[in-house]
Amino acid sequence: MPEAIDSRQPRKLTMQDVARAAGVSPMTVSNCFRYPERVQEKTRSQVLRVAAELGYVPNLSAGLLAAGSSRVIGAVLPSMRNSSFYRYTAGLREGAAERGHAVITMIAETPEEELAAVQTLLGLRVAGLALVAGPHAPELRRLAGLSSTPVVESWAGEDAIGRGVGYDVGAASSALTRHLIAQGRRRIGFVDVAGGGGMRYSMRLPAFRQEMFAAGLPDDLVMTIRAADGFGAGAQIVDDFLARDRRIDALLCPTDVVAAGAIFECNRRGLAVPVEIAVAGWGDYDIGRQITPTLTTVAPFSDAIGRGAIAVLLDAEERARAAPLRTGFEILPREST
Amino acid sequence: MPEAIDSRQPRKLTMQDVARAAGVSPMTVSNCFRYPERVQEKTRSQVLRVAAELGYVPNLSAGLLAAGSSRVIGAVLPSMRNSSFYRYTAGLREGAAERGHAVITMIAETPEEELAAVQTLLGLRVAGLALVAGPHAPELRRLAGLSSTPVVESWAGEDAIGRGVGYDVGAASSALTRHLIAQGRRRIGFVDVAGGGGMRYSMRLPAFRQEMFAAGLPDDLVMTIRAADGFGAGAQIVDDFLARDRRIDALLCPTDVVAAGAIFECNRRGLAVPVEIAVAGWGDYDIGRQITPTLTTVAPFSDAIGRGAIAVLLDAEERARAAPLRTGFEILPREST
DNA sequence: TTCTAGATTTGTAGCGCTACAATGATTTGT
DNA sequence: ACAAATCATTGTAGCGCTACAAATCTAGAA
Structure with missing residues (x-):
């Protein structure tokens, strides 16, 4: 009696599978995700529906490899201990979202962890790297300079790694x-x-x-x-x-x-x-x-720092400028003084 | 008069380049990074030195594509607004580091953002996905189920997405x-x-x-x-x-x-x-x-939750268990009661 | 009806890396 | 000294996707 071979394990889905299921070529599936406007409305909605049904999510790594660029920004945060970076990260996310990018962050509490985080992010070939000023590993600056990935350092002054963004x-x-x-x-x-x-x-x-x-x-x-x-x-x-x-x-x-x-x-x-x-x-x-x-x-205005960082990363012209990008600040006089 | 063509733009470095510079085959360079023990000490240090000099960082995306697995765990956090997740993320990082993995996090403040974050992380083909209990987009559960990526939900009870980890x-x-x-x-x-x-x-x-x-x-x-x-x-x-x-x-x-x-x-x-x-x-x-x-x-014990989440993600046996992984807690009686 | 510009869709050829098998180098056993 | 076993290194093929150019289709214009 033959056992029913039922591999519950959902086999790895590829664009190929979606293409087959939707009755189009793989290239069309690719276009649906990357350049929706290139595909006829009818075809696109059909493909997207099939993809959603199957639970297909495009493999960004493969895409990056083929296209040479990703739509992911990497950010390294010194800590999550307190809320001071909340608005910064919000600014990063907003700025990135406006330009169709996503932000992934890594938390690093020591210069060594920061260096490791930067290596991972660079290894992922992120479209840009947002650092925060602080004590860095000596190796970091060299690595950032050698890399072709755009880098900004937030809260940094004149000697920033990449271009500096921050208030005075x-x-x-x-x-x-x-x-x-x-x-x-x-x-x-x-x-x-x-x-x-x-x-x-x-x-x-x-x-x-x-x-x-x-x-x-x-x-x-x-x-x-x-x-x-x-x-x-x-x-x-x-x-x-x-x-x-x-x-x-x-x-x-x-x-x-x-x-x-x-x-x-x-x-x-x-x-x-x-x-x-x-x-x-x-x-x-x-x-x-x-x-x-x-x-x-x-x-x-920490959210402005975040948004500024994104602007610098994604705009080559901005990035080329030498002087740090200055964001604003405000003195809030309250009862304690 | 011919201009000096000096492309300051550091051309994209590949393993090939490192191999050439070090006088070995690409495969040996690959082994140096992935399975150091397979390469003779002398060769390895030489290759690693050349790589560091050139500022080479292996392309994780290409590696993932070829090997079918990455050493990166994805985590989605509901917010950074306050410090409650600090120890959790620390636990995640510690647990992951012990097993040679890195953790990348995405912050999502709404169910929609969370879904988008999960899609990005799944797109990156992370080795595991750590979620935090809270209101989720309906689509999320289906997506997680269809995916072959291990998923855990922290602070979750019986009906967790993937396996639940948390205290009672x-x-x-x-x-x-x-x-x-x-x-x-x-x-x-x-x-x-x-x-x-x-x-x-x-x-x-x-x-x-x-x-x-x-x-x-x-x-x-x-x-x-x-x-x-x-x-x-x-x-x-x-x-x-x-x-x-x-x-x-x-x-x-x-x-x-x-x-x-x-x-x-x-x-x-x-x-x-x-x-x-x-x-x-x-x-x-x-x-x-x-x-x-x-x-x-x-x-x-939030760091225990983080470590537990990693343990579940990286250990198929752990993952297979049905009941949530229970971590501890403590009542701290102080002056206010 | 035939032709052409434009809109859609589709092969082809890798992107950089690693699994795997195969090769070459070195040591050990007899 | 020679075969066998061990260790180190190296080709080959292909992961899943996208740039690009080529092929196909559609809708007017003639």
């Missing part, structure tokens, strides 16, 4: 410092970040110093922390500044999260914000809008 | 409810989420009701909100519960973020937490550890 961090730092000075603050403490993501904000401190110096105020109330994540850092800062007995009347934090942590700590200690001490954050996070008092912050 | 949300909800009851709370308000991500937590409410009923307590103090993001929702909840004049003595929130918002609102109104009202969150976010009072919450 120095100008934002100046503006925020001037805002505090204008409010009558005199002893302004500045919190710097060492390591991770540091390069992304390396212009904050010099700009702060310059403004303070220009106003004849002390520019040496500076403290450096290791990581800008978590509320804990904010508490730490307040502790440290008070331990050193520095009577500061304002505090510039590297992120809203740190600033929020600082405010929590001030509340705990009964230090009135903003009366006794003003606190400013950076980045316009959700939390800054919600805590009491609401937090003064710098709002970068 | 119902059990966690029961445990948290019992915790509050044990603390002497009697009128416990429950906040449910409609829409986005709702399915991921659909077992929370029934479990809550059952525990309350079993304890002879009111199980109808339920409120539904649309989105679980942002502190605003927390404030809203407190407003609404008070507006309806329901004297609740405890509040179960869908996420720590919402719970934090609720606590902020309570502070604003002078409602003492936990004396007058206990507040519990869900998800063990950073903020829950930092606010005053610290927040009681449910800590899912």
Whole structure:
């Protein structure tokens, strides 16, 4: 008695199969997906219907190999730990979608992981590669330069890998410092970040110093922390500044999260914000809008950075320009200052 | 005068080029990357050195096409808006790295975007596809079923697409409810989420009701909100519960973020937490550890979910099992209850 | 009806890489 | 010293798709 040989395993579908099922040539199927307008409406809908029925999805790898180009952009993110890159990724997706591209992202928390991610993405032969400024593996720059894949570095300055896209961090730092000075603050403490993501904000401190110096105020109330994540850092800062007995009347934090942590700590200690001490954050996070008092912050137009990155990647003319693409920012004065 | 024709454009490098430069056959270059142990140490290091010098990165698409399999896992995330998926993605990356795979992720905020993302990932012929439970496009399940790519759905229950991986949300909800009851709370308000991500937590409410009923307590103090993001929702909840004049003595929130918002609102109104009202969150976010009072919450072992998802995807035996892969969770009692 | 421009559709020839089998080089056993 | 076994390396064929040119069809124009 012959067993019913029923390979439940759905055999790999190819364009060939769809073509056969729809009664057209493989080339027509290909055209339906890539250049729909080249195919007669009737034929196209028929082919697409059959394809959907079979669950056929074109093999992008084969397509890329044959056509030499894909419609996928690769992005590397330094972390997902906090929400600061949310609007950036949204901008990337919007910009890409408008031009018929998809965005795949890889998360890399160390320079080594980043390098590996870039190799994978380059291996996939993405149409463009969006990096984020930060500490990179030395090898990365060379690799990017040798590759013919367009590269942009977001939040980067003059020495970007590929072309830089981002807002003028120095100008934002100046503006925020001037805002505090204008409010009558005199002893302004500045919190710097060492390591991770540091390069992304390396212009904050010099700009702060310059403004303070220009106003004849002390520019040496500076403290450096290791990581800008978590509320804990904010508490730490307040502790440290008070331990050193520095009577500061304002505090510039590297992120809203740190600033929020600082405010929590001030509340705990009964230090009135903003009366006794003003606190400013950076980045316009959700939390800054919600805590009491609401937090003064710098709002970068991160979605514009994402969209700008895509524009640079997909437009050779844009890419050829040397100067970084500058996006905007805004100082949001709120209750905490 | 003949112009110097100097195509700065680095011509596309192929394995062929590397082979020529290294004085070996293309096949040997291929082996160096794919099966290093098959090649003599001396030859291998020489080839790899030449490749690095030229900036050659193997074309994964071509490799996939030829070999029929890739070492890339695709993951779709519902959002990056908050940090709840951070540990999940970390688990995915760790699990994948251990088995020599890379993870690429796509962010999708609507069922339509999710479907498009799945199509792209399937088009890339990833070795496995990791989904997250939530509202899906109807087409998605069919597509996943027809495809021969392994699929898992994280945070999913019995009716998962592919195999489900996640902790027992119902059990966690029961445990948290019992915790509050044990603390002497009697009128416990429950906040449910409609829409986005709702399915991921659909077992929370029934479990809550059952525990309350079993304890002879009111199980109808339920409120539904649309989105679980942002502190605003927390404030809203407190407003609404008070507006309806329901004297609740405890509040179960869908996420720590919402719970934090609720606590902020309570502070604003002078409602003492936990004396007058206990507040519990869900998800063990950073903020829950930092606010005053610290927040009681449910800590899912999200990295275990990520690692489990990879294990299921890459191990056919695992994949064949029907019951969802269960990961653990923990109730973290803190100051707010 | 015949012819032509235009719209559609269809072969052909690879894209860069790897499975597989076959070759060449080297060592081991006797 | 020679066959056998082991190891390292190399052709060959083809993965699924698309650029391109060639073939076919359609609808007027003459």
